[in-house]
Structure formats: structure tokens, C-alpha cells
Amino acid sequence: VPIVPEWAIQVLQVVTILALAPLVTGIIARAEAIVQQRRGPRVLQPYYDIIKLLRKETVLPGPAGPVFRAAPYVSFAGYATIPLLIPALTTFPLPLGYIADFFGVGLIFALTSFSISLAAVDSGSPYAQLGSSRLRSFGAFNEPTVIFVTFVLALTTHTDLPYAFGATLRSGAAAVLRPSHLLMIAAFFMLLLSETGRIPVENHGSTLEFGQIEEGRIVEHSGPGLAFLRWGSSVKQLLFYTIFMNVLVVPWGLASSGRLDVVALAIGLLFAKALVVGAAVVVIESSFAKLRLYKIPEFTVASFMFAVLAVVIFLFEPSFGDRNLSVFGAIATIAAVVVLLLEFGMLRSQDVWEQLRLYALGSAVVAALAFGTAATGHGNGELYVLGAVTIALKAMLFPLGIMFVLRRLEAGARVPSVIGVPSAILIAIVLCAFSFIALRPVHIGAEASLPLSALPVAVGGVLVAFLLMILRPYAPSQLLGFLVLENAVSVASLVIAPGLPIILALLLLFDVLIGVLVFVVLVQYLAVERIAVRTDVLNRLTG
């Protein structure tokens, strides 16, 4: 098999990214259309668009100067430079791979964005200026997020070179499955959504100027300039996907030598990974609504907060380190982090139906953890029963039952938080950090066999559940808070006490069942007595 020289791989890296990017964009658009039961554009449509635009003449707005004309090419040059710096195809650094570190990559991204914003100002169009000012203000928290994400990586690897990140993570899967790393992935994924202009931040295909951010900025461009901006924006998307997958999530499947077949395989795998991220994006775009403009900072702030939490947890994590990673440990850690993140979602949500859905999802994760625990030989086969009962009760009966009761009571769906969402999330993050700090000196005594780093995550979940109950003075939300609390305790129980006899576990669930019934009865009384289901009016008894 022929060996591809390094300089050729270097070129290939850039070409691959540039060539694949419109295809990925096209596939996502098509998939989204199919999910939403439309026919959608052809997969190759982005290429046709680019070719069509390249043939068209350029129309310049009156006040536009050289800045406006140069911006598409400057930004595209920036996007074309970045593939040199990140591990797109190879595990080993290519000749130019070390000319800039992670901050360098960030700097080039910033330069491209800056040049487009400058062009928007130069165009004199109010829509373009609005788009660029929105991007600047909403994106204000994206840069600190990148910095904190880099901190976690740099603390792990003692360097800030993207190639080195990948290499260190590749050396042990345990590094990926730490709570701090998982949180960082969550933070980066949110950053990715906001940077690539996806829902919940921006509706990609929208032609409505009022909601536009990224699209608004380039509204005055036309002809080849617009072609390069469109192309550049899909390249940017693929670059984010590549960094996300090849550096943070699955730094495997890259070429470890220059052999032609290995390199070809790496290209195929890169494409496949990009499609996996694309699938996640499609799911999100089809299941959530775009945030109102003034809510967008909450989203970016939340992503920043996760990154901060990741750093804090990282500092306290080593004492929980699962040195010998097991499959059970991986499942447990992922499940605990996902349950925690869903709780954050409930904390953000102002809608009781959405909270119910998130709770049901969290219960399903708990059930999956029970199945996973049993499948990896911890606990015993009875955990399958527990998992099944968990799904039946907590993922289906409770949410549906509560939904039924609320529908019948005609209770309002809005459950606004007492304090703003960013402050609530900040408090929640402090609580999670507290749980890590408080549990640090505790030695359970079974470090060898149990994934103890999941324990503080679960305890953090318990604390956040309390916060949820305190911040929502609505009976249904408080009931959900109690159920979430119970979920977090279930995670802790499955993680550190998988051998708890099934009879006790079922008794616990039975107790919760009766508890929910009584809660529901009380909610009905409250509604019937016209106190309504708001509980902040319950303030007669004091002193």
C-alpha cells in the first residue's frame, strides 16, 4: 500500500474539510426536512448554490468599501487555515500542526467572525448591523466557555495543542468518562449549537429578518462573496464538529500512519462522525423551539456555567478517580451526568409539560443504568426487574398520570422561576461543586470496585432537586422536584449500592408510588379549594 507523504496529507486535510462541508450541511437539511415530513432540498443543493452564486455578479451596497469586499475572502481564508491545526485525519502532528495552539484556533475563528461583522457595519444596512451586534452580545459568553474548556484540557494534558489533547485522551478511555470531561462535552456541544447558528439559538433556514443573527450579518452580500460566506459557514460547522468529535468525544479512528488505505478510512470515519453530530443536531432542531432573542444569553451563560463547573469538578476529581475503568463505571458516570444535566434542563424550563418530559427522560436514563448495571454483572439479574419497574412507573405512569390530572384540573402550564434562570443555574452549579468538595475527604471503602466519581454527581443532583422545589412555587413542579430527588438518589443507589436486595428496592419504589398518589390527591384538594396549584400563596401558617 503506498504511503502518502505528510505534506500531501496536510493538503488532503484541508481539501477534505472544504469539500465535505457543504455535503454535511446538505445532509442535515435533508434529514431535518424528512423528520419534519417535508421533501426537502437535494443533498447536493449546497454545492449547486455555491456554484450558482459564483457565477452571479456582485452587487455592492452604496456605502460599502474594501472592507466589505474583502470580508468573504478573509473569513474563508481563516476557515481554510484551521484544518491545518486540528487533528482532522491523523493522530500524529503534520508539519504545520504546531504553528498554533488551541487559543490560536480560537483567534482565527474570532478573526473570521470579526471580519464579517466589520463588513456588516461597512455595508450600512441596519439588518446586517443588527445581526452583528446580536452575535457580539449573545456570543459574549462563548469565548469564556472556550477558555474554560481549554483549561480543563490543558489541566489534563499539560499543554494546549489540539493534537496533544487528542493523544492524551486516546491513551485511556477513563479520561473521557470523567464527570468533568462529560460536562465539558456538554458545554462544548451547547457552544457548537450557538456558534453554528442552530436551534435553540437561531433558526438556520429562516428568512425572517427579526430573528436572524448569523444570516442577518451577511444579508447585503451577493455573488461570489456570498458563495464564499455560505461555503465558509458550512466549513465552520464541519470544523466545530471535527473538533468536538476528534478532540473531545471520540479521538479514535484517525490515521496513525500515512498509508493510503488508513488515510482513506480516516476520511470516511471523519464523515461518519460528522453525520453523528449532525443527527444529534437534527433531533434537537426538530424537538425544540427557537429561544426568544432575549433568552439566548441564558443558553450561552448555561454553557459557560457548565464549563466552569467542569473546571471546578476537575480540581476535586482525582480523589474519586476511577483508575481502572470498567464498562459499569462508564455507564454509571454517563448516566449520572445525563440525569444531572436533565435536572439543569428542568431548572431552566418554565413549562410544566417540558419538565414532565425531562423527568420522564431522566427516569428512562435511570432505568437504563439499572439494565447496564445488571448487564455488567453488578447486582444481579433482579436489577432487570427493577429497571422494568422503573420504566413502567417513573418513565410512564408518573408523567402520564400527572399530565392527566393537570389536564383535568386545567392547570396553567407556566411555572416561572422565582429568580432568573442564570442565577438559578449559578446556584445549582455552586451546589454541585459543593457536593464534590464535601465528598472529597470521604472514603467509602470500596474504591476498587465501584465508580465513585459518579457519587458526587448524584449527590449534586439531590441538591439541585432541592433548588428546583424551592424556586418553583407550584405544586406540580414541587412534586416533580421530589421525584427528581428520588431519581438522583436512585442513581446514587445503583452506583454505590448495586447489591441492595431487590425486595428493598421495590419497597422503596412502592413507597414513592404511594407518595405520588398522596401528592396528587393533595394537588387536587388544593385545586378544588381554589387555592390554585400555586404554593407561594400558602403563607397563612407562619411563626
Place this chain on the structure above:
Amino acid sequence: MTWSLYALLGVPLAAVLLTLVDGWRLARAATLVAGVISLGLAIRIAIAVEHGRVLIAAGGWLRVDSLGAVFLLATGLLYATAGVFSIGYLAVDQRQSDFPAFAKRYFAYLNLFGWSMLLVPLAADFGTLWVAVELTTIISALLVAIDRTDAALEASWKYILIASSGLGIALLSIIVLYATGTHVLGAEYVPRFERFLVHARGLSRDAVALAFVLSVVGFGTKVGFVPVHTWLPDAHSEAPAPVSALLSGSLLTAALYAILRFFQVTVATGQRSFAEHVLIVFGVLSLVVASLFVIRQGNYKRLLAYSSIEHMGIIALGVGFGAPLAVAGALLHVLTHASAKGLAFFGSGSLLRGYDTKEVDGITDAGRTMPWTGPMFLAAALALSGLPLSGVFRSEFEIVAGGFAKPQYVGVTLLLVFVNLAFFGIIWHAARMVLGRAPALDPDVPRPRESSRWMIAAMLVCLFVSVALGVHLPGDLTTLLHNAGARLAAPA
């Protein structure tokens, strides 16, 4: 003797079934009989285990020793008397149209509540213990809300939300304990109490200490330890009086019993002074805050509720002092407090029926208008304040004496100061209610009067027990308390 454990659990359940089959009169009779039988069985079990014997039943899932028997006695006494009192307390509403359904529901819940509280000291492992304690919460929340007034619903909602959340933390403590036990007991085992005690040396001290603190916070929510007591005054003041008596005298101590089981394990791992200090801190905090609230309270049922918090603080202090005398005193206090507080809440229920108000200011001259209830309510106040002749005096005296013997001067001093403060508060309010002279009465307005002999009978029983415990302890009870105390106290 193991049959008595089954019988103790079977009788209240049988009563629940009987309440469902026929009218409210049968429900009433069944409750009365079930309560008295349960008390008898509790006494029988207590006598059987007083020398340290452990009764085990149901393949090891049920177990009672001398420590559990103390709490069984408290529950048995209040279950029986509350059944008697309820007959009179409900009779007032008898003419209302929805009374039969209401009474049936009430008696069914009451029996279930009694059953769940009897289950707590019979649990042999931490899991069952938690389940039983959570059951008591759920059932009593329904009882608190049974009047369906706005205030009752508010109290009930706060109660179930706060107590269930607290129990979530308690569950976490059990899980931590279980995890550290996997070291010596294998990956899968039933978390029985005695296994932890036997293998205490193999447990991680950190983890046990963490579990203990979590259990004090978690179960402490139900005990009413400050600062997690906020549900308690509401629930106690809004529940029907017999339920308040059960909540205060029996439910709070049942939760305390769960903490004592964790205390045993913690002590067994060689962390006695740590565990004692945790109890002392929570005890002092509860005592201080509750006695201050007692003074400024204008609602006499809330007053009694804060007094319950204070007494739970005293019991925690007694166990925390660790001297054998103090621990025995604390366990005796479980019984004396149950009888005195039962008397007080029954009295408050009778006053409520007579005067139709919960405000201290709304009641004057109760000593003459209600010649049985008034003096007995005053006697309850005196007993709760620990005056001689009452059982509370004996138990508090033992706690103080044990504290001096330890010595734990700071704790004892705080105890004495704030018990006196609460004394002033309670006596001041009770004396105004019972002895204060009413202004010239309007002859047209019907005077409050005693409404039922059943209520008086229940109060007389509680008064008798309260005084009897103060005048002379039966030899069997002394043995029982000594044996139970030895399970908690430092070896002399």
C-alpha cells in the same frame, strides 16, 4: 413470642379492613379495640425483651429488642388513647351529612397510621426502617389534610414535601452505609442492624460518619430538629387533636428511633464522641429556638408543637451526653413526653371543641367552664414543664444528672436555662387560659362545656400514666430502660 410481632402488625390492619366493610360505628369500635390490643401486645413484647432478648420473626425481616420496645410502648399508649379520644372528638360533628364517610375515612387512616408507626421499631434492617418511616409520613399527611380547610391543606402540603425531601436524604445515608458495608459483607446483603454492629471494624469510618450526619439531617427533618423543623408547627396545629397527639408523641420519636440505629453503628465504629457531638449540636439548637418560639406563641396548638421540638432536643441531648443515666433518662423521656404531650394535645382538642378557637386569647376561665379539661390541660402544661410528680421531671432529672456526671457542663447549662425559659412560656399561656377570670358573661351566649366523656377518659389515662411514671417506675420498665440504654450508652 414471635406471634406477638405478627399480631401487633395484624391487629391494626384488621381494624383497617373492618373500617372498610361496614358503617362508621363498626370502624369506631374496631379502632378502639385495635388500639387497646396493640397497647397490650406492646407491653407484652416489652416485658419479653426487657432482659436483652431479641425477638426475630418473618425470616429475619422483623426484629425487636429492648430499644425498639421503648418506642413500641410510646406508640401503643398513644394509639390506644387516641382511639378513645377520637370517639368523643368526632362525636361533635355527628349531625353533619357527610359524617359517616368522613368518620370511616378518618378511622381507616388512623389505624393505618398506627400500623405504620408500630412497623418502625419492628424493622430489622435499614431499608425496611426507611420504608416504614416514609409510610408514616404519607399516611399522616392525609390525616393532617383530612379537614380540607385551606390551612389544613397548606400544612399537609408543606409537611409531605419537606418530610419526604428529608427522607430522600435519609435514603442517601442508608445507601452510603450500604456501600461501605460491601467491604465486609459482600456485594449483596440485607442491611440488617446487627450485621453492621458485628462487622463495625471493617466499615469505613468516614463513610459511617457521613451516613450518620445525613441520617440526622434526613430523619431529623421528621424529628423536628431545628433548622429542618419548619413543617412541624403547621402540621401539629392543623391536624385533628388526636392526630396531633400521635404526631407529637409517637411519630417524632419513631423518626428519632431511626437516628438512634445509625447512632449505634457510628458508635460501634469507634466514633462515639463525634456522634454525640452531632446530637448535642442539633439538640441544643432545637431546644434554644423552640423555647424562644414557645414564649411568643399565640396559638396554643402551635405552642404545644414547639414544645415538642424542645422535648426532641432534650432527648437528643440526653443521648448525646452519653452517660448511662442520661441515656436511660432520654429513653424514659420518650415515654413521659408521649404521655404528657398526649394529655396536652387531647386537652387542646377538648378546648377547641368547647371554645372553637385555637388562640390563647380566645380562651379564659377554662378551669370553671370545663371542670375536667381545664385542670387537666393545666396539669399537662405543668407536666411538660417538668414539675415534680410528673414523669417528665424524673426523665429530665436523670438527663441533667447524667450530664453532670459525664461531665457536659455546657450542654447541661444550656438545657437548664432553656427548659426554664420554655417553662415560663408554657405556664404563662396555660395559666391565662385555665385560671384567667372571664369578664361578666352574657347569659344568652351558651357557655363552653365539656362535650364528651370519651375525651375525658382518654385524658385521664394519659394523666395517670404521666403521674405514675413520675411517682414510681415499675421494675420491669426500669429493667427495660436500663437494657435499652446499655445499647446506646458508653460502657460505665
